[in-house]
Amino acid sequence: GEDVExxxxxxxxxxxxxxxxxxxxxxxxxxxxxxxxxxxAGLQLLTYIFSNMDMKxxxxxxxxxxxxxxxxxxxxxxxQTGDSAIYFCAGSxxxxxxxxxxxxGTRLTVIP
Amino acid sequence: DSGVTQTPKHxxxxxxxxxxxxxxxxxxxLSVYWYQQSLDQGLQFLIQYYNGEERAKGNILExxxxxxxxxxxxxxxxxSLELGDSALYFCASSYRDRGTxxxxxxGTRLTVV
Numbered sequence: 001g002e003d004v005e006x007x008x009x010x011x012x013x014x015x016x017x018x019x020x021x022x023x024x025x026x027x028x029x030x031x032x033x034x035x036x037x038x039x040x041a042g043l044q045l046l047t048y049i050f051s052n053m054d055m056k057x058x059x060x061x062x063x064x065x066x067x068x069x070x071x072x073x074x075x076x077x078x079x080q081t082g083d084s085a086i087y088f089c090a091g092s093x094x095x096x097x098x099x100x101x102x103x104x105g106t107r108l109t110v111i112p
Numbered sequence: 113d114s115g116v117t118q119t120p121k122h123x124x125x126x127x128x129x130x131x132x133x134x135x136x137x138x139x140x141x142l143s144v145y146w147y148q149q150s151l152d153q154g155l156q157f158l159i160q161y162y163n164g165e166e167r168a169k170g171n172i173l174e175x176x177x178x179x180x181x182x183x184x185x186x187x188x189x190x191x192s193l194e195l196g197d198s199a200l201y202f203c204a205s206s207y208r209d210r211g212t213x214x215x216x217x218x219g220t221r222l223t224v225v
Contacts, residue, residue: 031213033213035216041218042114042116042202042216042217042218042219043155043202043204043216044114044216045213045214045215045216048213088155090155098143098145098160098206098208098209098214099145099157099160099168099170100145100147100157100214101157102147102154102155102156103154104154105154105155
């Protein structure tokens with residue numbers, strides 16, 4: 001299966017930008033996703049990017065995809081305390097089916 | 113609210129027992145996925161059903177089984193439970209079987225004692 005790696009922790013000050021990085025091994029993933037998990041809650045789909053795109057912007061969120069380096073990033077502009085959560089990147093399976101391979105998750109802490 | 117409903121929210125049971133977790137997908141979604149989230153293994157894909165048929169299998173133990181019923185709800189059966197099966201079990205659903213976003217339920221927290 002695919003390996004997806006993320007750094008475990010990130011701390012930023014409120015109002016700054018956050019950049020969460022992810023590297024993956026399987027370049028055949030059709031879609032790459034970012035999910036958010038708040039304490040005691042399920043996974044919330046934040047955004048996704050099709051594998052033939054380099055960038056996608058959605059309000060405060062910007063996703064960058066570097067297929068050559070197999071690197072995906074999520075930038076959160078004007079980070080708020082409500083953004084504190086665990087962020088997971090995920091790729092779709094080799095067959096293109098929607099069974100996702102998740103990274104370890106990055107715990108984002110926003111300091112007021 | 114994602115529209116995916118999982119019951120029960122919490123479950124405590126003893127080793128060796130069998131439990132059933134239930135998932136109702138979002139209205140109109142045909143595909144259901146089960147994932148396990150544990151501290152040591154992270155988030156792992158277990159199994160996928162599409163319109164009642166098994167579509168993909170991940171790291172699902174032989175002691176675990178699942179099915180999707182004609183009304184599209186799904187059940188995950190876990191038997192001969194071990195302490196290591198304690199985890200958060202998520203169900204997700206999507207309209208198609210590939211290439212689309214999946215929406216997750218709140219999860220069922222299983223504690224095996």
